[in-house]
Amino acid sequence: xxxxxxxxxxxxxxxxxxxxxxxxxxxxxxxxxxxxxxxxxxxxxxxxxxxxxxxxxxxxxxxxxxxxxxxxxxxxxxxxxxxxxxxxxxxxxxxxxxxxxxxxxxxxxxxxxxxxxx
Amino acid sequence: xxxxxxxxxxxxxxxxxxxxxxxxxxxxxxxxxxxxxxxxxxxxxxxxxxxxxxxxxxxxxxxxxxxxxxxxxxxxxxxxxxxxxxxxxxxxxxxxxxxxxxxxxxxxxxx
Numbered sequence: 001x002x003x004x005x006x007x008x009x010x011x012x013x014x015x016x017x018x019x020x021x022x023x024x025x026x027x028x029x030x031x032x033x034x035x036x037x038x039x040x041x042x043x044x045x046x047x048x049x050x051x052x053x054x055x056x057x058x059x060x061x062x063x064x065x066x067x068x069x070x071x072x073x074x075x076x077x078x079x080x081x082x083x084x085x086x087x088x089x090x091x092x093x094x095x096x097x098x099x100x101x102x103x104x105x106x107x108x109x110x111x112x113x114x115x116x117x118x
Numbered sequence: 119x120x121x122x123x124x125x126x127x128x129x130x131x132x133x134x135x136x137x138x139x140x141x142x143x144x145x146x147x148x149x150x151x152x153x154x155x156x157x158x159x160x161x162x163x164x165x166x167x168x169x170x171x172x173x174x175x176x177x178x179x180x181x182x183x184x185x186x187x188x189x190x191x192x193x194x195x196x197x198x199x200x201x202x203x204x205x206x207x208x209x210x211x212x213x214x215x216x217x218x219x220x221x222x223x224x225x226x227x228x229x
Contacts, residue, residue: 042221090160104148104210109160
């Protein structure tokens with residue numbers, strides 16, 4: 001089974017702080033994703049990475065950056081945390097499919113980090 | 119932008135009844151996936167149906183896909199209290215590397 005581990009289940013930070021959320025996977029998947037989940041809005045894609053040192057913006061990248069120095073680790077960085085970034089953050093991995101330009105494999109999720117910015 | 123929209127937003131049924139959730143989307147897709155999320159946990163993949171498939175089964179789950187109507191349904195038969203969760207559809211739009219998730223259906227199965 002794929003194991004996706006997010007470093008913290010709950011995190012409380014202050015506005016203006018630089019916040020790091022870590023995600024580690026053990027199944028050698030090429031693709032990794034960061035989402036945020038808010039009530040009534042479902043999951044929204046922040047950033048994703050399809051290879052080491054490669055990244056692409058998702059639908060809501062503003063205020064965030066990412067780092068993928070090793071295949072198994074994908075970090076989400078809040079450059080200067082703000083209260084509107086209070087949310088549940090979910091990391092997911094996906095094995096690259098035959099058609100590399102499309103998402104065509106199941107995604108595997110971590111249990112999420114509930115982040116509160118005060 | 120949200121591609122898939124689930125209907126209803128919430129559903130409450132008795133144990134043993136069937137639960138049906140619907141998903142509509144806007145653009146052409148390569149596949150559509152259904153996920154389940156228990157409270158406070160991550161999402162778990164349930165089933166993937168490709169654009170050239172019309173129906174797929176997995177245990178008590180039955181998924182249909184109608185690409186002409188851009189819609190899908192998830193049927194859970196003989197529901198159990200343990201099926202209580204939120205269910206999300208996710209579409210893989212053509213030419214996009216990432217999935218797009220809907221806002222989910224909250225299913226409550228009363229024992």
